[in-house]
Amino acid sequence: MSPAKVGQVTRLIQGLPAARALEILRALPRKSARLVEETLKSAIANATNNAKLDAGALRVREAVANEGPRLKRWQPKARGSAGPIVKRMSHIRIVVTDGK
Numbered sequence: 001m002s003p004a005k006v007g008q009v010t011r012l013i014q015g016l017p018a019a020r021a022l023e024i025l026r027a028l029p030r031k032s033a034r035l036v037e038e039t040l041k042s043a044i045a046n047a048t049n050n051a052k053l054d055a056g057a058l059r060v061r062e063a064v065a066n067e068g069p070r071l072k073r074w075q076p077k078a079r080g081s082a083g084p085i086v087k088r089m090s091h092i093r094i095v096v097t098d099g100k
Contacts, residue, residue, distance in 0.1 A: 001032055001088070002088035002089075008032070009030060012028075013025065013040070013060050014061075036094070060095075066090065067088065069089055071089070073085040073087065
């Protein structure tokens with residue numbers, strides 16, 4: 001998914017408590033919200049398992065969608081020509097902290 005589509009969703013959850021951010025992502029009717037939700041759940045699980053932080057005290061400090069690689073394809077057009085199709089990908093990065 002393109003970084004512009006994912007970036008609109010990540011901007012909504014920056015600075016929010018992690019539980020509230022999950023509620024917002026579940027309510028959004030966008031495919032990019034499902035992808036960001038998976039990444040946020042993974043970040044929460046990593047914080048509770050690896051850093052031994054309390055899941056209830058976590059906040060989303062940073063949520064960004066950077067541009068990833070592009071798949072370049074071609075589609076046949078009229079009169080024997082070809083038109084480019086660029087399939088964009090994004091790298092979703094979410095940083096959670098306990099606020100200390």
